[in-house]
Amino acid sequence: MSAPSPSRRGAARHSELFDALVELLLTEGFAHLTLDDLAARLRCSKRTLYALAGSKEQLVRAAVVHFFEQATSRVEAAVAARTDPEQRLAAYLRAVADELAAASPRFMDDLAAFPPAAEVYARNTEAAARRVGELIGEGVDAGVFRAVPVSFAAEVITVTMVAIQQRRIATATGLGDAEAYEALASLLLNGLTRPAPAAHPQDEGQVGSA
Template identity: 80%
Template sequence: MAAPTPVRRGAARHSELFDALVELLLTEGFAHLTLDDVAARLRCSKRTLYTLAGSKEQLVRAAVVRFFARATERVEAAVAACATPADRVAAYLRAVAAELAPASARFVDDMAAFPPAAEVYARNTAAAARRVGELIGEGVAAGDFRDVPVSFAAEMVTATMVAIQQRRIAGATGLADAEAYEALATLLLHGLARDPATPARPSAGCRS
């Protein structure tokens, strides 16, 4: 078997560094960290960091983009493993909660205070809200949810998700973002549930 080329080894090293950077920022936040601090934590040189991005600001934004991209992949995988609309909505919101769970309060606060990172979070929140709206629409069309106005349900979800992203929910309730998404999942699913007098389709659950 041929040995990996230097290009492939370099790409793998960059990927490992980015993953380690994301983990570091999730745990410690980033506003207080200098590039020297980051290099020391990742056990690499500042020169190596500059191969990833040209400045600390660019490095942070790239790490936040990577965090949400990887999270989106895992969330959609959780949805794909479910058979019914109710299971898919629950899986989506609870997978979002699980992805946000490792994020420290310091990281989330730093994102909110750093416009390039806040923009990435806002963009992903908007995309997530649209996705939940799609899933609700599928459930209503299939007869698995109440015949609620899909646009209203989607707008309600969007408003709540934006409030979570903007830290208004945390400020008002003390809930972490992951906890708020879990609460949203519970409230939404109970609100969408069919009338108990109307037989519901059996749930096939999610594939493990």
């Protein structure tokens, strides 16, 4: 087999570096870190970082984009592994919660305070809300969920997700973003799922019968 081309090796190195950068930022935040700090922590040169982006601000935004792209792929893989509409909706929301669980409160605060990165989070939140609306629609069409107005449910979910993204839920409740998505999943599934049919008396047996 021939060795990978320099361009492929370079692309793989960039992806590995972004993965390491994302892990660092998720753990520690980024507002307090300089390019020198990042280069030292990632064990690379500032020149290497400048090859990825022209400034710290651009680098942070690119890392946030990378994080959400990778997270979206994993979330959709979790959904694709299920066929039941209820399980698909639960898998989506809980996979989102799992992805956000890796983010420290400091990262989330820095993200909210940095407009270029906050815009990326907002855009992904809007896409996630649309996806949840689609999954609810699947469940309603299949008769698994109550016949709720899907457009109304999608609007309520969008408002809630945006409030999570903008840190209003964290401020009002103390819940982190991952915890808020777990609570949203529980609330949605309990509210949407059709109740089990009531048992008929003849199905329950007769108490005291001979």
